[in-house]
Amino acid sequence: MKIIKLDAIDSTNTYLRQLSMEEKLPDFTIVTAALQTAGKGQMGTKWNAEKGKNLTFSVFKKIFCLENEEAFYMSMATSLAIYNALKHFQVPKLAIKWPNDILSENQKICGILIENVIQNSKMTAAIIGIGLNVNQTVFKVGLNASSLKKSTGVHFDLDEVMFEIAKQLKKYSHLITERSFELLKNEYESLLFRKDKPSTFKMPNGKLFMGFIQGVSEDGKLNILLEDDIMTAFDLKEIKLMY
Incomplete structure (x- = not known):
């Protein structure tokens, strides 16, 4: 696993995508930044985080076993990986808000943005962008956001959290390689926020x-x-x- 640490960058997803076009990257290459000035979110939104207090990183994951229309399984696997990593750190009342926000006590603590790499009309890799509120405790008024520290009262080591997420991501990516789609889908659906309500x-x-x-x-x-x-x-x- 190759890790590239940056002090500041506009977007770790953009940086990693550009790097993947310039050189052959090892699977699970990670780019992490202390400050992300133009972090991407779903539907063109921005991810804002205080410098040095949170995790903003992207993972390069090679994928050769998914058809383009099966891409959402990577989103499921990533959501489950983060959910279980946070469960490991005893973050309370976790849920996955469709499509892939992670909530604690009904407040957003993590956002995910996955950009697929398509070559010759075939999916070959995914750039998995993760923004996780870790040690930040003050958020804009009206923003339904929380953090690991707010939820648990514990100050976390950023690298320790990132490595646990990477470990879980490898585990769930293996299910994709095995094409254990039903297993992934059943677990993902069981954790959906407001399911059956x-x-x-x-x-x-x-x-x-x-x-x-x-x-x-x-x-x-x-x-x-x-x-x-x-x-x-x-x-x-x-x-x-x-x-």
């Missing part, structure tokens, strides 16, 4: 509707049972889960 969702036009999260489709859409007992699959761009 009446939940409110918001559409891009502002319209609200109620439904029950049942799980995910093979391509990562959220399966919701609507009031009229119709199961509908929604993409990330189509709905937002409200608290």
Whole structure:
């Protein structure tokens, strides 16, 4: 496992993707930064974190066993890896908020952004970006965020947490290599935030509707049972889960 430590960078994902185009990288190459000035989040959002207090890193993972339409299994594996790493550190009341946010006590502590590397129309690798709030305790007003320290009262060693995540990521990536998709999907769905509970969702036009999260489709859409007992699959761009 090759680790590149940077003091500051715009985005570890961007840096690692560029590096992968310039040289042949070993599997599980990690780029970590004390400060990320333009960290990427889902749907073009930014990940903001105080310098030196949190983990902002990206992992280069070679993938030759997934079809393009199976890419969400990498997201499931990453979510499960982080969930179990945090469970190891006794972080309380963990859940996975679809598609791949990690919550503690209903507050976001980790965001994941996976960018696939496609060559000749075939997926060959993934750049796995992880932003984890570790020792930061003050967040912007209105931001539903927490950290490992806020949840546990413990000050964590950043490298120790990162190595545990990498260890778990290797474990769950092995399930992808074995194509143990059903095992991955069942474990992921069992940990979904608000699964089988009446939940409110918001559409891009502002319209609200109620439904029950049942799980995910093979391509990562959220399966919701609507009031009229119709199961509908929604993409990330189509709905937002409200608290």
